[in-house]
Amino acid sequence: MERILRGKVWRFGDGISTDHITPGRYYHLRGDLKALAEHTLEDADPEFARNARPGDFVVAGKNFGQGSSREHAALVLKERGIQAVIAPSFARIFFRNAVNVGLMPIICDTEGFETGDEIEVDVVEGRVRNLTRNFERTFRPLPPVMRAILASGGLIPHVLRYGGFRWQDTP
Amino acid sequence: MGLTLAEKIISRRIGEEVRAEDIVVVPVDLLLAHEGTGPLALDRFSALERTRPATQVLFFSDHAAPAPRRELSNVQKRLRTFADQTGARFYPPGEGICHQIVAERWARPGQIILGADSHTCTAGALAAFATGMGSTDIAVAMALGQTWLRVPPSIRVEVEGTFPPMVTAKDVILHLIGRLGAEGANYQALEFGGPTVAAMSVEERMTLCNMAVEAGAKTGLCAADEQTRRFLASRGRADGYTPLAPDPDARYERRVHIPVDSLAPQVAFPHFVDNVRPVEEVGDVPVDQVFIGTCTNGRLSDFRIAARILQGRRVHPGVRLLVCPASRQVYLDALQEGLLQVFVEAGGLILPPGCGACVGVHQGVLADGERCLSTQNRNFQGRMGNPEAEIYLASPATAAATAVRGRITDPREFL
Numbered sequence A: 001m002e003r004i005l006r007g008k009v010w011r012f013g014d015g016i017s018t019d020h021i022t023p024g025r026y027y028h029l030r031g032d033l034k035a036l037a038e039h040t041l042e043d044a045d046p047e048f049a050r051n052a053r054p055g056d057f058v059v060a061g062k063n064f065g066q067g068s069s070r071e072h073a074a075l076v077l078k079e080r081g082i083q084a085v086i087a088p089s090f091a092r093i094f095f096r097n098a099v100n101v102g103l104m105p106i107i108c109d110t111e112g113f114e115t116g117d118e119i120e121v122d123v124v125e126g127r128v129r130n131l132t133r134n135f136e137r138t139f140r141p142l143p144p145v146m147r148a149i150l151a152s153g154g155l156i157p158h159v160l161r162y163g164g165f166r167w168q169d170t171p
Numbered sequence B: 001m002g003l004t005l006a007e008k009i010i011s012r013r014i015g016e017e018v019r020a021e022d023i024v025v026v027p028v029d030l031l032l033a034h035e036g037t038g039p040l041a042l043d044r045f046s047a048l049e050r051t052r053p054a055t056q057v058l059f060f061s062d063h064a065a066p067a068p069r070r071e072l073s074n075v076q077k078r079l080r081t082f083a084d085q086t087g088a089r090f091y092p093p094g095e096g097i098c099h100q101i102v103a104e105r106w107a108r109p110g111q112i113i114l115g116a117d118s119h120t121c122t123a124g125a126l127a128a129f130a131t132g133m134g135s136t137d138i139a140v141a142m143a144l145g146q147t148w149l150r151v152p153p154s155i156r157v158e159v160e161g162t163f164p165p166m167v168t169a170k171d172v173i174l175h176l177i178g179r180l181g182a183e184g185a186n187y188q189a190l191e192f193g194g195p196t197v198a199a200m201s202v203e204e205r206m207t208l209c210n211m212a213v214e215a216g217a218k219t220g221l222c223a224a225d226e227q228t229r230r231f232l233a234s235r236g237r238a239d240g241y242t243p244l245a246p247d248p249d250a251r252y253e254r255r256v257h258i259p260v261d262s263l264a265p266q267v268a269f270p271h272f273v274d275n276v277r278p279v280e281e282v283g284d285v286p287v288d289q290v291f292i293g294t295c296t297n298g299r300l301s302d303f304r305i306a307a308r309i310l311q312g313r314r315v316h317p318g319v320r321l322l323v324c325p326a327s328r329q330v331y332l333d334a335l336q337e338g339l340l341q342v343f344v345e346a347g348g349l350i351l352p353p354g355c356g357a358c359v360g361v362h363q364g365v366l367a368d369g370e371r372c373l374s375t376q377n378r379n380f381q382g383r384m385g386n387p388e389a390e391i392y393l394a395s396p397a398t399a400a401a402t403a404v405r406g407r408i409t410d411p412r413e414f415l
């Protein structure tokens, strides 16, 4: 994983649910990730569904990903090339799913970020810099077990590599 | 210092004492997935180069039962084929909702249950540590027979007093979520207790535990007691009973008291589950559809209270009433008691056991601008298949009263 990530912000509000990210009416598309990903977040911001580009960030309000356990919610964001999701808090199943599929969730105050802002994230130092508005926020690192899973590229590669869960020697 | 229920169950299952915040690897007793999450779990499972699951796995066709489209029929077929080849269990369309079947036939006090569905926490009503995860976690648990988790701190919810007529467990949990907020219990367990919970049937406890996740909780839990034993015995599973209770000196993150003597029926407004008001403060809200069913409120006791209101009355001409039993067993019991006859005579429509209209896959998708009052657990925008529609959440009693009047109605008007 790169240490410094840079990209453009798509801003969302509080309580974005898994029904916003992957609406239930596309249930039948769950076997076709590419097709499903075309509808990502379309009920919250149709512009995002049309125009999000690989390398962009999703920056949201509190309790991002509340609702169902559908892992597709994390997968479609990854499929669209989103580098990380930044929010002050996450619903726990989404949080875990994101790490499992190798999508980075960052817990950070997101007040003052707007769609279109350019940001730079230092994943080692735990810093988000808003280059457009010229301010900086810090965030806490993930728990070691999640860092270990992300470092392996997700839970499946992690288990294939270690034959189980291993985090005790994570830096 | 004593243990909370969550700490106790996990400690026993590991064989060593663990505390809130510990990160542990635990054996898993039961896994479940459905058509929406099972196929991805199977993809991941084969990526792990395994062929047979290391623990008991159940697959369900409940979210789209029977399948409304070919893609979903194919997915159901895939789950069935996998089950046939590996000794996993497949429940075809018509058997009912995964969480209901898990409670009726599988869950036992003290077990660790993981489901690729967020409402897996429903089984906490039987004192099982049950939680929802994504497909990858389920696949890994299928392969290893274990998972990692952080032992959750617990919020103790003390429910006290006697329910006024037409006020039920659903009103308690809606009220609680309104108070805690949708993330008020994030990463924690909700432990329900107190004299009112002790007097509740397992069906009512399931309604409480089911919606724990709507406050962000990892699971909801009730002690295993005489009610639990009776429930298991009524399903021929008395041998699965073990009494299980938290220690009196357990440490809680916080305590919440809910006196029910003065509790009114509660309604959650669109589009958030924690947007809760007592029914007196609802105002004039006409509805187009009323849905009684789901893993939250599709059980016999739910149908009984709704039928008491609908008996000898007609559903308002502007309303579609959909009723959906949570399982084949509920369907049969409701038939036998004549409850389904009451609903059909009143002008209602019976859906096959399953999730029905809850998740917007089929059956009862709302039109643009329509409003639905539902007994389900979520009212997010687009939940019932149309982002241009509104969903209100309430108890089966409030739902039945609303179906009769055509606008959100206090069920106490029907005393």
Ligand code: SF4
Binding pocket: B062, B063, B097, B098, B099, B117, B119, B294, B295, B296, B354, B355, B356, B358, B359, B376, B377
């Ligand atoms: S009834 Fe609704 S909430 Fe319950 S499992 Fe089915 S879709 Fe999920």
